[in-house]
Amino acid sequence: MQTGENEQALRRVIDFTRLLSLGILLLHFYLCCYPAFRQLGLSKPIVNHILLPLTRLALFQNTWLAKLTVLILLLVSLAGSKGKKDEHIRTRTIVSYTLSGLFLYFVSGLILTFNSSGLALAALYITITSVGYILILSGISLLFRRLKLALNQDIFNKENESFPQEERLLENEYSINLPAIYNLKGKVRSSWINIINPFRGTLIGGSPGSGKSYFIIRHIISQHIQKGFTMLVYDFKYDDLTKIVYNNLLKYAHHYRVEPVQYIINLEQVMHRANPLEPHTMLDITDAIDSSRTIMLGLNREWIKKQGDFFVESPINFITAIMWFLKKYEDGRYCTLPHVIELAQVDYKELFGVLLQEPEIEVLINPFVSAWQNEAYEQLEGQVASAKISLARLSSPHLYYVLSGNDFSLDINNPDEPKIVCLANNPQKSQVYGAVLSLYINRINKLVNRKNQQKCSMIFDEFPTIYFNGIDNLIATARSNKVAVTLAVQDYSQLKKDYGRDQAEVIMNIVGNVICGQVTGDTAKQLSERFGRINQQKESVTINSTDTSVSKSTQLDHAIPASTIASLSSGEFVGLVADDPAERISLKVFHNEIQNDHAAIQQEEMAYQAIPPVREIDQDMILENYQQIKQDIKNIVNFVFLNS
Incomplete structure (x- = not known):
């Protein structure tokens, strides 16, 4: 039932899922680029004591698995989100954002294969992955906000006005056939x-x-x-x-x-x-x-x-x-x-x-x-x-x-x-x-x-x-x-x-x-x-300032x-x-x-x-x-x- 309490609970679940996705991504950045963070003096013993044991988890032992988990949690959070529907959002925009984001998000993993622990590579990896993440977030958000209307496809209302008609041949000694x-619903x-x-x-x-x-x-x-x-x-x-x-x-x-x-x-x-x-x-x-x-x-x-x-x-x-x-x-x-x-x-x-x-x-x-x-x-x-x-x-x-x-x-x-x-x-x-x-x-x-x-x-x-x-x-x-x-x-x-x-x-x-x-x-x-x-x-x-x-x-x-x-x-x-x-x-x-x-x-x-x-x-x-x-x-x- 669409009561106020249920909507608030759903919104909290969505926010938590998205926050979890973002948290795993940040943790992934910290663990994968730890030498760069240590070089910059951003690593603390207490933080290392808490986070470094997580590297033994299967999730963080494989870069691709961690990034795929982040992506799945992001998609789950977006699937339940609500936004103002807009009929002017084009499919081309959604596809370009999403495909570009996926490409950057996953291709950035190749940077980690270089045998270097320099700050430049770490910054480049985090930047490209973050840009890909943001593009995916934008593209999928537009997808769920896109208002697909079929109102203008049958501009003369021909299909809607169609109705079943007699398909039998009825003959007798006086009939005209x-x-x-x-046309019945386009067929x-x-x-x-x-x-x-x-x-x-x-x-x-x-x-x-x-x-x-x-x-x-x-x-x-x-x-x-x-x-x-x-x-x-x-x-x-x-x-x-x-x-x-x-x-x-x-x-x-x-x-x-x-x-x-x-x-x-x-x-x-x-x-x-x-x-x-x-x-x-x-x-x-x-x-x-x-x-x-x-x-x-x-x-x-x-x-x-x-x-x-x-x-x-x-x-x-x-x-x-x-x-x-x-x-x-x-x-x-x-x-x-x-x-x-x-x-x-x-x-x-x-x-x-x-x-x-x-x-x-x-x-x-x-x-x-x-x-x-x-x-x-x-x-x-x-x-x-x-x-x-x-x-x-x-x-x-x-x-x-x-x-x-x-x-x-x-x-x-x-x-x-x-x-x-x-x-x-x-x-x-x-x-x-x-x-x-x-x-x-x-x-x-x-x-x-x-x-x-x-x-x-x-x-x-x-x-x-x-x-x-x-x-x-x-x-x-x-x-x-x-x-x-x-x-x-x-x-x-x-x-x-x-x-x-x-x-x-x-x-x-x-x-x-x-x-x-x-x-x-x-x-x-x-x-x-x-x-x-x-x-x-x-x-x-009906389209207003907050909803469609x-x-x-x-x-x-x-x-x-x-x-x-x-x-x-x-x-x-x-x-x-x-x-x-x-x-x-x-x-x-x-x-x-x-x-x-x-x-x-x-x-x-x-x-x-x-x-x-x-x-x-x-x-x-x-x-x-x-x-x-x-x-x-x-x-x-x-x-x-x-x-x-």
Whole structure:
């Protein structure tokens, strides 16, 4: 126990041991250099009577043994001594003092081998030995006072923030498994990112260049095709993902019970054609409302934050009425988005006369008719013009051609007709194309989220560039229907800008699996809080005028701080995976570097086959279809007025 009495007793023992060491050294000097002391008149009979008998002791009969005994006692006394710790004492100083002292201390014994008893040799021997003794004393004292701190060795606290991660490969018929390495207390270990339940939603985040597509999305595509998933892929930068899908399907198509067919919706270079407003899939007017809301909010992204406003809901109701009229007219023969666009451009008198023929939309169209009949033209223009202007941006022969065809149905996870659909966008025209592709996604969402269908994977690269109405509902309810949703975003702020704060928070919080590369700001802070805290060692040093103390403690701190997430390298990801009741994962949080076989991927890409053209078309066919749609609307208006 460190009481005052014990410390005083220890100090006395140390002092006595050091004094004994010094006494033996002085006695050694007297006995070895006795002729010199006698010559100087420093020897006394009484002293000789006491000390000279000691020469018969074995300790003093051997010079080296006496000096070694002195050195051992000195070391013992220094080992128990206390002094003010100093972090500025250098190892070089300690080593130089100690080695120099040992050299002088022991080499001085050679002087005694000379056959001379002169004062000069005795003085030289005592001086050199004493200097060596003092140097040893100084060097060893510095050694025990040296404060060795490891505080600055890990300046970014990486080792302290490391934690155990999942090293098992956990596979099942739905899983996504990514090999990785991680750091645990300075040691590199192998690990796996096991997304064993992708149906709980997967969010992939990371700034441009962080490796979302190269390290993650390409593996999700290939692994899900190997496991027999039907698939919807939103390819923002066509044909980066579509080419991966096409070549993996060529390789693994035999894994399916019924071999799937790949369809590509490309609004620029016509591939396949499909009608997102298939009349037989619109079961009631709520489907028309969803489609109308999707296309209008997709064309006017600022409206997303203003839903419920009069001048937002009015255009949506207006387009809904047109859609439902075309769905009911001649069993939906003309129920396509191009026909909706053209019918919206008809003069009010003819338009309202046509729409009033359908009783089910009378409630929707009544406010517009009343404004027209009461000659409230400014109000009417405010209600309708924004819809007409927005839709006019879609009046393109190429768009009309793709949207009015019927190469395939949108029930992509039909077990009897499985499909893999790729939606191609162009970053330079993403605002217009994104709205149309959003409509496809909305309709596919309605059809895939049903029971007894084939497992389906929906992958959205650069998700904020489209408007997906009801994405939160899909993630929340589609798990039981085996629909896996993967969303790739660059940052939470991007999602918040395009979807609004409330919707962005729901999307961020509802997904079960999160994989994120380098992000900053609020995104990094939210993720850091989500990953939780771990016990970390903390060290502190207190230096005052009399003593230096080092204290160590443990405290809970962020497992992955926001600053760490903001400085991740390409290919380095942090995240959290969700487990399954049948397959538990205790180590859900990870911070690792995904391992890609770059040479194998490069070789695989070099062997990729180009996507073949689907059909041979010319500009005349596209223009003919464009004119035919316009003529269809004229025929509908003329027929209604002739029979009214």
